[in-house]
Amino acid sequence: MSLESRCLDAFDRGDHEEAVRLLPLVEGPTGISLSGHTSLLHLSSRNGWLDVTKDLITQYRCDPHERGEGGRTCLHYAARHDHVDVLKYLIFERHCDPMATDTMGQTPLHTAAAFSRSVKYLLSTGKCHSSAKDNRGKTPLQLAQEEQQRGGTDTLPIFKNFNDIKISHPVDSYVNILLVGNPGTGKSTLSHVINETAIGPVVLGSFRNVGGVVPYTAGIIPYKLQHRTLGNIILHDFAGHSKYYSSNSAVIENLLQGSGGVFLIVVNILEKEAVKQLHQWLTVSVM
Structure with a gap:
């Protein structure tokens, strides 16, 4: 197995220690990816490795806006796995768009609908809309309702809280x-x-x-x-x-x-x- 493959495997398995050890040894980490789509930066965001995510962007010049499998951004990967620290860094320091959609028309809030911490954070930015529809016509709020009905995490109170705030400050005001x-x-x-x-x-x-x-x-x-x-x-x-x-x-x-x-x-x-x-x-x- 090549050095690049071993590094990619460590990222994919979530082996932080091995990934940190191998990363400085590989040439061109920006070109390493799973099936040509999911990059080391996507995997680092998925794993919640804030330190590695920062290094990949600042030292190795990886693009925080790049798209992975299914058109997902780093925000999608971080949101789906409830890594709020990575979300904060990508949105406010790297200016990633929290309303970016993947090929299914889903925003990071759609993918985070079952995770309380990510839902709360994304809504608190004021940049995410719980009424945004994906390609199936589903909103993050509807996905949260479906998750509750399946007996999963109940994020509906969080959506309701922020919806009440929006009602008192209408979104159509300028x-x-x-x-x-x-x-x-x-x-x-x-x-x-x-x-x-x-x-x-x-x-x-x-x-x-x-x-x-x-x-x-x-x-x-x-x-x-x-x-x-x-x-x-x-x-x-x-x-x-x-x-x-x-x-x-x-x-x-x-x-x-x-x-x-x-x-x-x-x-x-x-x-x-x-x-x-x-x-x-x-x-x-x-x-």
């Missing part, structure tokens, strides 16, 4: 996000990235090499988005030229009457007057 900044600081590029990652295959934190963006030079452009990372938002892209400052202040005041908002102030930290720009926009924002 948050104003006000994007402001001086010309040339990359504000239009950030607006483009937020729009492009709303529902596309690339998640917000992993968007790279943005080009061809035409800066917006007049007025305000509102975008109403159901963003898979940011939630339900209305993104207001404000032109950065100084002649619009007074009108911007008036619009901001009207937008925020009776509701809150989030300001994204974009400045070029390489410029000498970056702090001055930031102070200037903070002044506009609170006028």
